[in-house]
Amino acid sequence: MRSRVETALRISTGVMIFSGYLALFSVREYGVTILAIPFLLLLLAPIGESLERRFPIYQVLSRAATIAYGCFIPLTVLTWGLLNAVISLVIFIQAYSLMHRKEERNYYHIFLMSFFLLLGACSQSPEPSIAVALLLFLLSAIWAFMSLRLHVETCASQSILPDILPLHAAISSVPSDAGSPFDAGLVASVSLVSLLAVLLTLGVFLGTPRIEAGFLGRGEGEIARTGLNRSVDLSRAGLLMEDQRAVMHAEFPEEPERRYGGPLYWRVTTMPQYYRSQWNRRSLRETYEPGPSYLIGARSGGPLDVFRKRMPDRRVVHQTIYMDEVPEEGLPCLDLPQRVLVSEKLRNAALAWDDAQDFSIVLRTTASRRLSYDVWSEVDTPSPDALRAEVHNYQERLSTSDYEVLTYQDLLRETRERVTQITRDAKNDYDRVLAIQSWLSGPDFVYSTAIPALPPDHAIDSFLTTYRRGHCELFASAMALMIRSQGIPARVVSGFRGGDWSGIDQSYTVRASMAHLWVEVLFPTHGWVVFDPSPRLDEAPTGLRRMTSILSSYLLRAKMFWYQRVIRYDSGLQFSRLRNLSLNLIRSIWSGDAEPSAASSAGPGTVSRRTLFVVTVLLCAAAVAALLWMRRRKSALRRLLTEDQARAVQLYQRFRRRLRRSGLDIRGKSPRELLNELAARGALGIERAEAVLKAYHDARFGKRPLARALYASLKRELRLIRLP
Amino acid sequence: MRPGQGRRAGNRLRLPGLVFIIIAMLLLMAALNTGNNLLFIVLGGVTSFVLMSVVLSSWSLRNVTLRRDAPYAVHRGEPFLIETRIENHKLSMPTIGLRVEAAGRDAESLGFIVKVPARRAAVLNIPYMLNRRGLHRIPAFRLATGFPFGLLEKRRRYDDELEVLVYPRIRAMRAAVVEKLPGPAGVARSAAADGEEYFSIREYLPGDEIRRIAWRISARLGVWMVREMSRQHSRFVIFALDTRWTPEVDRFPEHFEEVIEVVASLAVTLLKRQFNVGLVTPTGAVEGGEGVGQERRILEMLARLEPAPPEMDFETRLRKLESHEARLVCVSPDPALWGQRSTSGGLWILDPRETVHA
Structure with missing residues (x-):
């Protein structure tokens, strides 16, 4: 039996070791050669054990090797980096434990080292093959731990084999089956345990709340606000954290049902210059938007107002936006802003068009960046046919320097060939752009917030050929560079995408996690046209994230309410409020309907009233329930006891409460025992306690009266009982 | 439950x-x-x-x-x-x-x-x-x-x-030392005299003298057999075990346990030789008897024995037993008395050292 257990232990330990290295193999950096190590170790382990038994010098040599390795540790840190140095140390410890005589402790060392290898792999953005390693590790760990336990116990116990008999059978009456307890039944039991472990693992994985607080700090960088940086560095690896805080509140007052029908791309700023895996802002000579030349200006000395001449045939969308912290890069709004108006008078603040000729509007202020503003954007969605009919005359339309900036890319020849291959069927620029977008959005690429470490020189080439996973920055950059490789000017735009629609106040809430980077491609006739290759879906947050999001949204609304309705409350607002109220009243009286109108019923004020009503009803119900409970408690006491007895009981209960709060354990103790305990502890006011208990006994059991005055005085005296 | x-x-x-x-x-x-x-x-x-x-x-x-x-x-x-x-x-x-x-x-x-x-x-x-x-x-x-x-x-x-x-632990004992003690008449008996009368034949037990082995019968049965030569009255033995606590005796508990083991071993040996064995202590007694049942009774009593108070009277009880036709074997945990006559009754006290099997 022992040999079976030992075999199970050896096999499961081997599989566990292998799964650790399989996990490392899933990290691209290590490659397939890492898988040779476990096989080598498992082959050498019995040889090492045998050498240790036969030659005492083996111990000395292995210790010398350990010391030598210890001396090289600083060198490994310098050469391979900290993580790889730690992994190599883990491998060394595991090899050392494997190649020596193994006791329980040594087995635990081997298991722990395998676990560390697995953890090391998990922290390095491994490939999906790590799932196999995880499953293998879990199952082998179950078998290994169980076999080790059985092995240790069977070795430690005296070699007594029990007789296994049916219940109620005498030992001599039935032949026992003591021979093989490690049988199919045990295997089935452990298999069941394995299944349970897998299910529990999944349960814990799914059920553990995701806080993403970053409370211990992160080495990878800031919380993701990719759209709000002046530059984008693509070689920066790490984990992109999704911040669920609400950052922007937007309304469309002039749209039907105050809801915008088009795609929500809240543009902040553009980055046309690309160099060495980095996008930067740069001024262009022109805006390259169609139409006549525009009057771009700003008005000061009153409400801040930035505007330009309107373009014909373009639909204007009015937005009212509130932001608690306006980004320095620009004011978020739909493309293309025609006018921005800040009604509030701001001190030491100025609103201006940015110099980069991309219609970005920046707020320059040294004070608070909280802002409520109105934007009128000219929205244009050219048809695909119109875009297909575009004429390739970029070099004529664009200045030489701008064309060079907008078409610069450093893709490798293989990548460019790949782009040519992708776009070979396209007959015009628009189809080429679409082909590239479809390829990037296709099944070959995966959206991931775990950003791999890309080489700083050719980050996008690595992304396109090797890693093929990442977040919007990589997708947008890849698309822009691929388009540029075809001689078409393109740039990336940062901002926010999407928004959570709220039917309550008919507004959109934009969260920080909606920060996004997308592509604008220049079409000579239609100007800059938006393309978005990122395959990411804007999924609604769930669980704790959803709660965070909702709370943050309400917090933003509360701030907005305070800012707009309290701080900025003036005569104009007062007048409009009164006017609206009187109009509503007249309307309801005129129609003879007591119910408020549909418009007002959907407003936030109605909801507040409803909430107030519900809260009031709940409070009233709670108050009534509390009264009933008190009454019932009193009447229950009265039913069984006289008034004096009930008072005595109340007094005694107060006495017990007092002692409990003083730190005395009163559970299961009689009044006499409590008094003794007080005396033993040298409590102050022991004579008062005696008086209280005497009064309680007399009234409760002796049917003597306990007057209200006496009750009140005893109640007061209770406060004077103190434990030292 | x-x-x-x-x-x-x-x-x-x-x-x-x-x-x-x-x-x-x-x-x-x-x-x-x-x-x-x-x-x-x-x-x-x-x-x-x-x-x-x-x-x-x-x-x-x-x-x-x-x-x-x-x-x-x-x-x-x-x-x-x-x-x-x-x-x-x-x-x-x-x-x-x-x-x-x-x-x-x-x-x-x-x-x-x-x-x-x-x-x-x-x-x-x-x-x-x-x-x-x-x-x-x-x-x-x-x-x-x-x-x-x-x-x-x-x-x-x-x-x-x-x-x-x-x-108590049972060890191989030389039972002959019991037979050397004075009989009921108070006259010392020689071992040779005991061997004059044929009594029975039984299996060899450790401690038996080799000269008593019945060679022909042993050869025929394939088991060592010894001849029992004794007189009828000499097969009644009563062990008088003085269990009274004696404070002046150094390491009394050890000696107490030792004499209990001696008594138990001798009793078992004698009972196996078809002796009639009894036991008397200051706190109780087991009447004389034979066989496995008697062995169990004596051992059970010895197993539960505790030192008796020193003021208990044991001598009177011993004097009464002197008139009995059984051989009285006095055992004391006091090493100073071993092999001596008791001060009160004039009885010989067994020296446990002599019983140890060579």
Whole structure:
């Protein structure tokens, strides 16, 4: 039996070791050669054990090797980096434990080292093959731990084999089956345990709340606000954290049902210059938007107002936006802003068009960046046919320097060939752009917030050929560079995408996690046209994230309410409020309907009233329930006891409460025992306690009266009982 | 409650369990802090190990009973077996990895059972030894299991008040020294005189003189046989064991135990030789008798003997016995009196050193 257990232990330990290295193999950096190590170790382990038994010098040599390795540790840190140095140390410890005589402790060392290898792999953005390693590790760990336990116990116990008999059978009456307890039944039991472990693992994985607080700090960088940086560095690896805080509140007052029908791309700023895996802002000579030349200006000395001449045939969308912290890069709004108006008078603040000729509007202020503003954007969605009919005359339309900036890319020849291959069927620029977008959005690429470490020189080439996973920055950059490789000017735009629609106040809430980077491609006739290759879906947050999001949204609304309705409350607002109220009243009286109108019923004020009503009803119900409970408690006491007895009981209960709060354990103790305990502890006011208990006994059991005055005085005296 | 159900005897978190919990906590912090879902999966695995250790080890000990049985009496220092029957009353699930141990702080493992299948019993014969005479309660047994991973050990204690009577140790003795003592008439008898009369033939016992071996009969039966040559009246022996506490005797408890063992060994030897043996002490007496029953009665009394108060009168009782036709063998725990005449009755007191088998 022992040999079976030992075999199970050896096999499961081997599989566990292998799964650790399989996990490392899933990290691209290590490659397939890492898988040779476990096989080598498992082959050498019995040889090492045998050498240790036969030659005492083996111990000395292995210790010398350990010391030598210890001396090289600083060198490994310098050469391979900290993580790889730690992994190599883990491998060394595991090899050392494997190649020596193994006791329980040594087995635990081997298991722990395998676990560390697995953890090391998990922290390095491994490939999906790590799932196999995880499953293998879990199952082998179950078998290994169980076999080790059985092995240790069977070795430690005296070699007594029990007789296994049916219940109620005498030992001599039935032949026992003591021979093989490690049988199919045990295997089935452990298999069941394995299944349970897998299910529990999944349960814990799914059920553990995701806080993403970053409370211990992160080495990878800031919380993701990719759209709000002046530059984008693509070689920066790490984990992109999704911040669920609400950052922007937007309304469309002039749209039907105050809801915008088009795609929500809240543009902040553009980055046309690309160099060495980095996008930067740069001024262009022109805006390259169609139409006549525009009057771009700003008005000061009153409400801040930035505007330009309107373009014909373009639909204007009015937005009212509130932001608690306006980004320095620009004011978020739909493309293309025609006018921005800040009604509030701001001190030491100025609103201006940015110099980069991309219609970005920046707020320059040294004070608070909280802002409520109105934007009128000219929205244009050219048809695909119109875009297909575009004429390739970029070099004529664009200045030489701008064309060079907008078409610069450093893709490798293989990548460019790949782009040519992708776009070979396209007959015009628009189809080429679409082909590239479809390829990037296709099944070959995966959206991931775990950003791999890309080489700083050719980050996008690595992304396109090797890693093929990442977040919007990589997708947008890849698309822009691929388009540029075809001689078409393109740039990336940062901002926010999407928004959570709220039917309550008919507004959109934009969260920080909606920060996004997308592509604008220049079409000579239609100007800059938006393309978005990122395959990411804007999924609604769930669980704790959803709660965070909702709370943050309400917090933003509360701030907005305070800012707009309290701080900025003036005569104009007062007048409009009164006017609206009187109009509503007249309307309801005129129609003879007591119910408020549909418009007002959907407003936030109605909801507040409803909430107030519900809260009031709940409070009233709670108050009534509390009264009933008190009454019932009193009447229950009265039913069984006289008034004096009930008072005595109340007094005694107060006495017990007092002692409990003083730190005395009163559970299961009689009044006499409590008094003794007080005396033993040298409590102050022991004579008062005696008086209280005497009064309680007399009234409760002796049917003597306990007057209200006496009750009140005893109640007061209770406060004077103190434990030292 | 089913008999032998036992009660909880606490849990023990083993070192690997502690390491697991620490790892789980660190992983939780790391996973929450980084949001790395792979760490959440690993955390799930580690947590599932801990949770299953807690649940399955409890489950393993559920509906498991322990009953044990031991001989009524054993001799001091003689190993005996405690039959331990562990029954798994669960309908379908086996109980795995059970360790039987004696209850106590430093509990040693008495045996290990890999598996008790559902509705089955495992019977384990655990060797045990008691090194002190008297009535002993066998310490309660405990079942412990670390199933499935050995991270946490759950224990269940089974108190069944199992008692074992421990007789004095029996050694090979030279019974001839008893025969040399003065007989009932108070005249010393020679060993040769005892051999004049044929009494019986019996199997050889350690301590018998070689010259009494019946060679022809032994050769025919293939077993050593000895001839019993004695007179009828000399086969009545009464051991008078003075158990009174004598404070002036150095190391009294040791001498007390020694003389009890001498008396027990001599009594057993003589009874096997068909002697009629009795025992008298200041606190009680066993009437003379023969055979296995008498042996059990004498040993039981000797097993339970405790030192008597020094003021008890034993001499009067001895004087009464002097008139008895049996040979009176006085035994005292006081080494100063060994081989001497007693001060009061003038009786010879047995020297235990002479009884030791060469």
